[in-house]
Amino acid sequence: MKPQKWIITFFxxxxxxxxxxxxxxxxxxxxxxxxxxxxxxxxxxxxxxYINDGIQRYFDYEAMITGTSEAQNFNSSELEKLLDKKTVKxxxxxxxxxxxxxxxxxxxxxxxxxxxxxxxxxxNNINTPAEQxxxxxxxxxxxxxxxxxxxxxxxxxxxxxKSIAVINYTRSGQKTPDFDEYSxxxxxxxxxxxxxxxxxxxxxxxxxxxxxxxxxxxxxxENVTKNFIELADANPDVKFIFFVxxxxxxxxxxxxxxxxxxxxxxxxxxxxxxxxxxxxxxIYDFSDHREIVCELDYYSDxxxxxxxxxxxxxxxxxxxxGKLTEDNYKExxxxxxxxxxxxxxxxxxxxx
Amino acid sequence: xxxxxxxxxxxxxxxxxxxxxAFNAGKKHTAAQIxxxxxxxFFYGYFKIEYLAILVLSIVVNYLLSRILSKRKTGTxxxxxxxxxxxxxxxxxxxxxxxxxxxxNALFKTGISVFKILMPLGISFFTFQQIAFLVDSYRxxxxxxxxxxxxxxxxxxxxxxxxxxxxxxxxxxxFRDLGKKRLNAENCRQGLYRFAIGMTKKVIMADxxxxxxxxxxxxxxxxxxxxxxxxxxxxxxQLYLDFSGYCxxxxxxxxxxxxxIPDNFNLPYxxxxxxxxxxxxxxxxxxxxxxYVYIPLGGSRKGYIRTLVxxxxxxxxxxxxxxxxxTFIVWGLIHGALSVLYxxxxxxxxxxxxxxxxxxxxxxxxxxxxxxxSDSLKDAGVFIKNIFVWNNAGITAGFFEKFDILELTYIxxxxxxxxxxxxRFPAVNMIIVSVVILLFVFVFEKEPDTxxxxxxxxxxxxxxxxxxxxxxxxxxxxxxxxxx
Numbered sequence: 001m002k003p004q005k006w007i008i009t010f011f012x013x014x015x016x017x018x019x020x021x022x023x024x025x026x027x028x029x030x031x032x033x034x035x036x037x038x039x040x041x042x043x044x045x046x047x048x049x050y051i052n053d054g055i056q057r058y059f060d061y062e063a064m065i066t067g068t069s070e071a072q073n074f075n076s077s078e079l080e081k082l083l084d085k086k087t088v089k090x091x092x093x094x095x096x097x098x099x100x101x102x103x104x105x106x107x108x109x110x111x112x113x114x115x116x117x118x119x120x121x122x123x124n125n126i127n128t129p130a131e132q133x134x135x136x137x138x139x140x141x142x143x144x145x146x147x148x149x150x151x152x153x154x155x156x157x158x159x160x161x162k163s164i165a166v167i168n169y170t171r172s173g174q175k176t177p178d179f180d181e182y183s184x185x186x187x188x189x190x191x192x193x194x195x196x197x198x199x200x201x202x203x204x205x206x207x208x209x210x211x212x213x214x215x216x217x218x219x220x221x222e223n224v225t226k227n228f229i230e231l232a233d234a235n236p237d238v239k240f241i242f243f244v245x246x247x248x249x250x251x252x253x254x255x256x257x258x259x260x261x262x263x264x265x266x267x268x269x270x271x272x273x274x275x276x277x278x279x280x281x282x283i284y285d286f287s288d289h290r291e292i293v294c295e296l297d298y299y300s301d302x303x304x305x306x307x308x309x310x311x312x313x314x315x316x317x318x319x320x321x322g323k324l325t326e327d328n329y330k331e332x333x334x335x336x337x338x339x340x341x342x343x344x345x346x347x348x349x350x351x352x
Numbered sequence: 353x354x355x356x357x358x359x360x361x362x363x364x365x366x367x368x369x370x371x372x373x374a375f376n377a378g379k380k381h382t383a384a385q386i387x388x389x390x391x392x393x394f395f396y397g398y399f400k401i402e403y404l405a406i407l408v409l410s411i412v413v414n415y416l417l418s419r420i421l422s423k424r425k426t427g428t429x430x431x432x433x434x435x436x437x438x439x440x441x442x443x444x445x446x447x448x449x450x451x452x453x454x455x456x457n458a459l460f461k462t463g464i465s466v467f468k469i470l471m472p473l474g475i476s477f478f479t480f481q482q483i484a485f486l487v488d489s490y491r492x493x494x495x496x497x498x499x500x501x502x503x504x505x506x507x508x509x510x511x512x513x514x515x516x517x518x519x520x521x522x523x524x525x526x527f528r529d530l531g532k533k534r535l536n537a538e539n540c541r542q543g544l545y546r547f548a549i550g551m552t553k554k555v556i557m558a559d560x561x562x563x564x565x566x567x568x569x570x571x572x573x574x575x576x577x578x579x580x581x582x583x584x585x586x587x588x589x590q591l592y593l594d595f596s597g598y599c600x601x602x603x604x605x606x607x608x609x610x611x612x613i614p615d616n617f618n619l620p621y622x623x624x625x626x627x628x629x630x631x632x633x634x635x636x637x638x639x640x641x642x643x644y645v646y647i648p649l650g651g652s653r654k655g656y657i658r659t660l661v662x663x664x665x666x667x668x669x670x671x672x673x674x675x676x677x678x679t680f681i682v683w684g685l686i687h688g689a690l691s692v693l694y695x696x697x698x699x700x701x702x703x704x705x706x707x708x709x710x711x712x713x714x715x716x717x718x719x720x721x722x723x724x725x726s727d728s729l730k731d732a733g734v735f736i737k738n739i740f741v742w743n744n745a746g747i748t749a750g751f752f753e754k755f756d757i758l759e760l761t762y763i764x765x766x767x768x769x770x771x772x773x774x775x776r777f778p779a780v781n782m783i784i785v786s787v788v789i790l791l792f793v794f795v796f797e798k799e800p801d802t803x804x805x806x807x808x809x810x811x812x813x814x815x816x817x818x819x820x821x822x823x824x825x826x827x828x829x830x831x832x833x834x835x836x
Binding site: 002006007009011014017018135139151155157160162 | 759
């Protein structure tokens with residue numbers, strides 16, 4: 001075969017193949033990077049770190065629930081009912097404050113209608129550096145407006161697979177999950193005392209008697225200020241509602257046993273103290289709500305609770321119960337320490 | 353920049369090619385060469401702009417030194433020695449300084465601090481290339497080369513980052529050849545073919561094996577003997593496919609520019625001895641070490657014992673060149689010892705039936721690669737001990753899962769019988785991947801200078817492989833939840 005003919009054949013196949021792939025991935029667009037969902041197609045809604053940005057860009061909403069896995073089981077319909085605002089849910093399991101802050105910032109930029117953000121304020125993330133991200137390989141090309149790096153999305157075999165999955169999902173008659181169903185995991189995970197106890201870390205920890213140091217306070221201050229306070233100050237028309245996830249008493253048991261109760265409570269108190277001063281920030285803590293934290297049937301492990309607890313949190317927020325202010329937050333954390341010092345842990349200390 | 357990247361395939365390569373031949377078509381050959389130098393510098397600086405300063409300085413200083421050496425006046429030998437020392441000092445600083453300090457600290461219990469030194473990519477390659485140039489300048493072999501030709505010879509992007517280590521005598525005459533200034537369809541065809549195959553070897557095959565190998569080396573302490581053997585085996589294949597794939601891409605790209613750069617691999621795992629292996633693996637490094645180290649040391653001309661010593665020295669230098677870790681040095685010494693052993697016993701060895709020699713050679717090379725891949729001698733020691741102190745023949749599910757690649761799972765999802773088989777026998781995907789790769793490496797792959805028949809079928813296959821490679825450059829990561 002003549003070289004010119006071979007080269008032409010080669011490039012015709014390349015161009016046709018790449019064009020076909022581009023058409024598939026741009027038209028189906030399984031992660032909503034280029035456009036909103038197409039009417040007539042049903043989307044499985046998976047891979048939250050890939051799809052959340054698209055939801056934030058193109059969906060119609062005024063309120064957004066976000067946060068870590070502590071927010072994944074929320075029923076956005078419950079919040080819609082209480083706040084009378086169209087609500088979406090975009091959670092990032094395992095995320096740091098930095099990742100959440102970046103996501104909220106993008107959402108505010110994309111959607112001028114967004115006026116309420118509800119976000120989990122995880123104690124486990126408080127004492128970490130402000131710039132810390134807990135993962136690598138984020139799909140940054142989906143988060144920016146650089147068209148050139150969209151090649152990583154368009155010419156991506158996993159995205160091709162997702163596009164085909166959308167077509168098959170639609171053909172099978174399944175429907176796009178709503179925001180109650182999207183990203184929730186409580187329907188898959190076993191709950192109850194046995195599940196919680198089985199998930200406990202029973203290994204001996206050497207971290208006894210920690211005390212919150214001045215250096216750690218600086219880390220907390222920088223983390224909270226750079227990621228949430230500055231964000232709120234820059235967007236005075238947006239209400240930021242943070243809630244400290246109500247970890248079960250099994251979580252606090254480990255802290256009590258290793259003499260870290262004061263350390264943990266002081267860390268949260270210090271972070272909360274920075275937040276309560278701001279007009280457009282509300283912060284809630286339900287760690288003293290025994291009807292939640294002592295009911296292990298709500299929990300799949302020591303810190304993750306189901307949708308029932310999430311509905312309770314929604315209703316508390318709507319009524320103002322559990323809200324921390326400049327006047328009450330210190331007393332609240334004194335009460336937390338006392339509560340968990342005096343708590344009866346006998347029925348969950350079996351593994352030890 | 354890497355060859356296996358979107359920016360290279362969609363932008364850099366086509367633009368560099370077009371600009372080069374556009375200048376040549378307008379008879380502006382010097383401008384064409386300058387454009388290629390600038391493209392090469394852009395290619396290099398794309399990694400990190402700071403690296404560029406080191407490369408440019410290295411090129412300028414070495415060219416000036418070579419001009420002094422070419423004049424062959426009194427004292428030029430001192431200039432040569434100085435030039436070699438300066439180049440070695442540069443590699444020493446960027447690549448070996450912290451390793452040196454760590455060893456001083458370990459030996460003398462000192463606490464000298466190490467600091468972060470960013471090693472410019474490819475420094476070992478372009479420095480060795482220029483050392484060779486200085487030596488040849490001293491010998492009067494580079495008198496009439498101008499700066500542009502020299503700069504292009506060193507910086508030419510297909511060979512800049514990872515070789516092949518090219519000689520001025522094989523490149524600069526090509527830069528001058530007016531017959532190579534027009535875009536040539538036959539060369540483009542050969543180049544594109546080789547580029548597509550190289551990309552497939554690197555992105556589809558090597559990167560697939562890399563997932564299992566990386567997992568294996570992260571978890572080696574918990575793996576059984578058979579599992580470890582498989583990890584070592586797959587690493588041998590991964591390394592070959594990765595490096596030779598990259599070299600194929602380099603040769604293919606250069607061919608499109610009408611430039612021939614030497615091959616680096618010639619079916620090395622079909623070697624029948626360690627000496628044969630080094631005639632087929634990283635051939636340009638072997639050539640460099642033979643020409644500029646082994647022969648100046650006396651080669652085989654200074655007696656039997658001295659020959660064996662020279663062989664050990666060459667492999668020691670090869671080991672050190674490969675990396676700043678005792679593992680590379682031990683790897684080099686193993687090959688030195690094996691080469692010496694072969695030298696002594698070759699009359700007996702060469703009588704063994706060929707397939708046995710090929711398999712035995714592959715096994716010893718794979719064994720030596722364990723040191724090459726390990727992070728430390730201790731890790732390598734534990735890895736090897738856990739193979740030989742046979743503990744179990746089980747293979748962990750985590751290892752098998754690394755072979756559950758998208759392409760196979762997609763096919764299996766549509767063939768229930770196959771899906772059933774995989775769920776009952778988790779090794780199936782590993783076996784499929786292994787068979788395909790082994791067939792490629794040991795059956796389908798031909799020697800680089802083989803005459804190929806080009807037809808519509810292989811145009812289609814090459815195009816399909818290139819598309820497959822391009823869409824494999826990016827994926828959707830799984831963010832494992834760590835209970836935050």
